[in-house]
Amino acid sequence: MALLSSCLQRSIKPTFLGNLNTLFNSLHMSPRSQQSTKTLDKLPGADFNPSKTAQDYQNIFRKVNDNLSSPESHGRLFAVVHLCGKQFKVTSGDIIVVEGYWPPTVSDRIHLEKVLLVGGNNFTLFGRPILESGLVDVQATIIEKTLSHTKTHFKKKRRKQYTRINFQRSPHTMLRINSVDIVGKVNESAKGINSVNLF
Structure with a gap:
C-alpha cells in the first residue's frame, strides 16, 4: 500500500499501476504453487536405479x-x-x-x-x-x-x-x-x- 500511495502522490498513470501490481503479484508467488505445475515424471532422480x-x-x-x-x-x-x-x-x-x-x-x-x-x-x-x-x-x-x-x-x-x-x-x-x-x-x-x- 505504501508503494501505491507514493505512486498516487506522484500522479503516475493508472495503466502503469496496473502493470506494477501484476508484476508485484507474479514475483511473490509461493514456491509451492510454482512446484505444483511439475509432474513426478519430470523430477530429477525419479528414474534412479x-x-x-x-x-x-x-x-x-x-x-x-x-x-x-x-x-x-x-x-x-x-x-x-x-x-x-x-x-x-x-x-x-x-x-x-x-x-x-x-x-x-x-x-x-x-x-x-x-x-x-x-x-x-x-x-x-x-x-x-x-x-x-x-x-x-x-x-x-x-x-x-x-x-x-x-x-x-x-x-x-x-x-x-x-x-x-x-x-x-x-x-x-x-x-x-x-x-x-x-x-x-x-x-x-x-x-x-x-x-x-x-x-
Whole structure:
C-alpha cells in the first residue's frame, strides 16, 4: 500500500499501476504453487536405479584401467599434492619451492604421499580427501636449499625520532618432481570405490 500511495502522490498513470501490481503479484508467488505445475515424471532422480548406476561405475573403472594399461593413451600425468600445508599441481620435470624450514637435505629422494588428485588426457581421479597410498607414486628430489630474497621491514613514527629497519630471509627448499605414475588399478580393492571419484 505504501508503494501505491507514493505512486498516487506522484500522479503516475493508472495503466502503469496496473502493470506494477501484476508484476508485484507474479514475483511473490509461493514456491509451492510454482512446484505444483511439475509432474513426478519430470523430477530429477525419479528414474534412479542402483543396479544400473553400479554397472555404470564398473564400466567407467574398466575404461580407466584400460586407459592406464597403455602409457601413450593417457599422455603426461599430473597430480595435486599436499606438501607443508600447501597444495601444488605438479607433473614430471617440474620444480617447486617449499617455503620455511623443512628437514630434508640436498640430494634426498622423497616420495610424496598426500596426493589429492591425479589425471591424464581422458580421466581425472579425485581423492576424498586423498587417494589411496598404493595407487599413485610421486617421486621427487631435493635439488637446493637456500634463502629467499631479502625482505625489508621498515617502521617509522613521525615526529618521535623512531625508525627501525629489519631484514628477513626465510629458508627455501627446491624440489624437482622426477615422476608421476599410477601404479595400481582403480577400484582394485574393496575400498577403492569409496576413495575415488571419477569425472
